[in-house]
Amino acid sequence: MVTIKDVAKHAGVALSTASYALSGSDKVSPKTRELVLQAAKELNYQKNGFAMDLKRKSTKTILLILSDLSGPYYSELIRGTQEVTLSNGFDLIACSSVGGADSTAYKFLQERRVDGAIVLDPNISEHLLRESAREGCPIVVMDRYVEGDFIMNVAADNVQGGYEATRYLMDQGHRDIAWIGGPSNSLGSQHRKEGYLKALQEEGIANTKWMLVGNFTEEGGYHSTKVLLMQEERPTAIFYGNDEMAIGGYKALREFGLSVPEDVSIVGFDDIQVAEYLSPPLTTVRQPKYEMGTMAAHLVFQAMGGEYVNKSYKLKIELIERLSCQPPRLAPNRGKGMET
Amino acid sequence: MVTIKDVAKHAGVALSTASYALSGSDKVSPKTRELVLQAAKELNYQKNGFAMDLKRKSTKTILLILSDLSGPYYSELIRGTQEVTLSNGFDLIACSSVGGADSTAYKFLQERRVDGAIVLDPNISEHLLRESAREGCPIVVMDRYVEGDFIMNVAADNVQGGYEATRYLMDQGHRDIAWIGGPSNSLGSQHRKEGYLKALQEEGIANTKWMLVGNFTEEGGYHSTKVLLMQEERPTAIFYGNDEMAIGGYKALREFGLSVPEDVSIVGFDDIQVAEYLSPPLTTVRQPKYEMGTMAAHLVFQAMGGEYVNKSYKLKIELIERLSCQPPRLAPNRGKGMET
DNA sequence: AAAACAAATCGAAACGTTTCGATAAATTTC
DNA sequence: GAAATTTATCGAAACGTTTCGATTTGTTTT
Known part of the structure; x- marks a missing residue:
């Protein structure tokens, strides 16, 4: 392992001089600098970064x-x-x-x-x-x-994001809006839910029957959505704690013969790359x-x-409007149990 | 900054003993180990990793x-x-x-x-x-x-990948297969093209008119595809150097009123995450x-x-069959210039 | 109880740098 | 051309560890 000491020796100068030369200090004369640089090159000297960090703190x-x-x-x-x-x-x-x-x-x-x-x-x-x-x-x-x-x-601002997504659905006329959240140790997910609840409360809706948790994965979204759809009454819109789960949701809905957004509107969260390529492209909330x-x-x-x-x-958070939402049908959605 | 020296002093032992104690050596008696660990905790000692690396080489x-x-x-x-x-x-x-x-x-x-x-x-x-x-x-x-x-x-094995993708198209009956490659400094892209040409040559096809380069981006794929489609004669299939470019290709084809795979079959390369979510899902080549x-x-x-x-x-590389390919129409594809 | 041995602790060198203060060499000033 | 000044070089300490060999302490053996 060639060190600065070797370089110094090879160039015939003191170790400290070599150090100055290598670090480009102007304390050293041009010709010795050249000498040292030459020696370093010949020996293929590579400085040891740790030693430097150690000294430099x-x-x-x-x-x-x-x-x-x-x-x-x-x-x-x-x-x-x-x-x-x-x-x-x-x-x-x-x-x-x-x-x-x-x-x-x-x-x-x-x-x-x-x-x-x-x-x-x-x-x-x-x-x-x-x-x-x-x-x-x-x-x-x-x-x-x-x-x-x-x-x-x-x-x-996840609270705001959750609020705006829900508000957006409500402005389209939705009242039966489900929430499929992330794991409870995720503060972000909690806040989104908080925003969701806040929006509902503003309209005097006290929803408890359509709140589920997934685990932020496609798989989790898929299963939670299935559970949701097997209930007696179905929501007209689902708001997912993240996009991956919404993807799982798409799949579950398809299996139930329901289409997005005609039967159920969907909003995700995150705006991951695939969101815009899904069919229909996913309306979601983008974090900056x-x-x-x-x-x-x-x-x-x-x-x-x-x-x-x-x-x-x-x-601040921004809603990305795509094609996974539309106003709900007039008649309320009625579940009919599993169809697969 | 509290160092091992401080810990040693605080524990009333030699520096070296502190070191042994902290690194869990059995050279040190249980009671002094405890003493040292205690001191370290009290002082919130954090070891300096560089110094260690330096010594340990x-x-x-x-x-x-x-x-x-x-x-x-x-x-x-x-x-x-x-x-x-x-x-x-x-x-x-x-x-x-x-x-x-x-x-x-x-x-x-x-x-x-x-x-x-x-x-x-x-x-x-x-x-x-x-x-x-x-x-x-x-x-x-x-x-x-x-x-x-x-x-x-x-x-x-990009050569193999390029070969198999092309072979797959040819097995479906395609003969007019275009190649839209990546930048020429990409060895991978070169190899894929090599495989593509090899497959064509096996069938005695010498194709020169449908070979373009993109830059591995969606944008690049979009433009190259447009250029391709504006030509007099159109291929029945396009093989892209990567999936991003194929996505751009989808877009260009849509703008030309052509549908995948009915009018043009498409194969990508890489199998990126979105590939399976495209419509139609993209047939592509997966690297392991x-x-x-x-x-x-x-x-x-x-x-x-x-x-x-x-x-x-x-x-070895693996072909992922999805829905972006089918046998070509009997009549050759004829271009009619730009339609947008 | 002295000798022999093992276990625990210690002191010091080393890792490869940077940088300060001291010295030597070169240059300027009178 | 000697003194003063600048410039270039050098030696040594320091950074925070690990680890070797030496020393001390404690335990066993005779």
């Missing part, structure tokens, strides 16, 4: 923690954080919490391998977050709420992912710089 | 380089590498080459911050790869071919992404262990 990298590195969900959000990070001269690396306490996320947070983190992952414990966040490593947590020093929160990403990154840098920053941010 | 992490962290393309592949990496007790971090020579990818490779790398990115120069690959850091390059010590290659991922990771570990490994691997 800074890593210039920030960590993005995702619950699943391979998820398609994050695309725009990542792009946002990446752009900001890069333009601040920092590096961005991503990892996941797969593996629990042995996961890469834990290791990198606990071992102070980064100067900041953006967490988009419900699996990282609050304890770890509070333990790891410090002056030299502010943390932004997305889509959940965690209090602590050097911890900030960024989320979409890109903006969330840039905002998170900016917050990290501000906190690093010691600037005062608000602890918690909520970003 | 190993990082136990491998790097996954993607051309774009936010791309949906990699999902399965990432899952594969992640599983293998984790089960070997290593960590996986991902980064992108956005930013060129200042990118995170460059920094991490050049500064020896990892013990191995998997590269899925055409933008990383061969030079950098050869420079960075070494005994302590083997590199697996995917979907391209790079020679060098400690560099291995894993790719899907997951297997490619696990294989890449395994190779890295084998090379680390000093085991001899073949330099280059090709994995």
Whole structure:
């Protein structure tokens, strides 16, 4: 392993001089700089980044923690954080919490391998977050709420999103609107439901019979929808906690011989990529992912710089109107049990 | 910043003893171990990972380089590498080459911050790869071919894929098959085209008039398809270099009043997530992404262990039959110019 | 109770950098 | 051409760990 020491020796200068030369300091004369650079090239010298970080007491990298590195969900959000990070001269690396306490996320947070983190992952414990966040490593947590020093929160305004989606359906005349939510540990899902209930209450509707939970997967949406459809009375519209579940819903409805939007209107949440390719294209609610990403990154840098920053941010959400909704039929929908 | 030194002092033991205690060595008595752990907790001690790596001369992490962290393309592949990496007790971090020579990818490779790398990115120069690959850091390059010590290659057998897709169309009776390929710097696209031509040649078809290039985007596919359709004579089938372009093709065909598969059969490449949700669902060619991922990771570990490994691997590809193809009409397709 | 041995603890070197303060060399000033 | 000043180079300490070999402490054996 060739180190700076070898380079120095090979160039016939002191180790410190080699260091200056390699880092482009002007303390060194042009000709020795050349000498050192030449030596480095000949020996194929590669600096050891850790040693540098150790001495410098800074890593210039920030960590993005995702619950699943391979998820398609994050695309725009990542792009946002990446752009900001890069333009601040920092590096961005991503990892996941797969593996629990042995996961890469834990290791990198606990071992102070980064100067900041953006967490988009419900699996990282609050304890770890509070333990790891410090002056030299502010943390932004997305889509959940965690209090602590050097911890900030960024989320979409899920309550508003839930409210607007429901309102949209009600404006079309729907009154029997079902909710199929995500897992109860998802704060986002809870908030969406809250918005949903708020909208219903405004019209004096107290709906309890059409509220189910899925698990944010297509499979879960499929099953919950089936359960829903087997009930005596059917809703005229279904609002899903996310798009994946809505996809499952499409499938279940098809199996029941019901068509979207003629028989049942559907609204999803997230606006994932496939949403616009479904038939019919899915009306859904879009979170401002890109903006969330840039905002998170900016917050990290501000906190690093010691600037005062608000602890918690909520970003506005937008309804994407496609073709999965229409006004309900006049007659109420009556269930007839399973048809398959 | 509290270091192990502080912990040792607080516990009233030597620094080295503290180190042993913290790393769970049995050289230390149970009661002092307890003492040290207690002190560490009280001071909220967090070990400095770099210092450790520096001393240990190993990082136990491998790097996954993607051309774009936010791309949906990699999902399965990432899952594969992640599983293998984790089960070997290593960590996986991902980064992108956005930013060129200042990118995170460059920094991490050049500064020896990892013990191995998997590269899925055409933008990383061969030079950098050869420079960075070494005994302590083997590199697996995917979907391209790079020679060098400690560099291995894993790719899907694109020639075979191109061949089978074309063969499939020909077996249905198609003879006028167009090719809309990706950018010419993509080795994969070249290979697919090679397979396509091979299949055609077997039947003695020398097709030159229906070969176009897109840029692997929906937009590119859309435009190339338009160009294709404006020609005098039209093919009965189109084979796209990837699925995104096929999506653009669907759109262009619709605008020309042509329907899939009645008027034109279509085959894509990649089997991205949306493919099955298109209407009609897209017949396409699936690369064994997951297997490619696990294989890449395994190779890295084998090379680390000093085991001899073949330099280059090709994995078989699979045709996914959906509904975008059918036998051609008897009469040849005649173009009538633009209709919009 | 002294000798022999094992167990627990310690001190110090090392990993590969950066950077400060000191020295040596080159340049300017009088 | 000696003194003062600038410029270039150097040596050494520091960053926070791990780990080797040495020392101390405690336990067993004779």
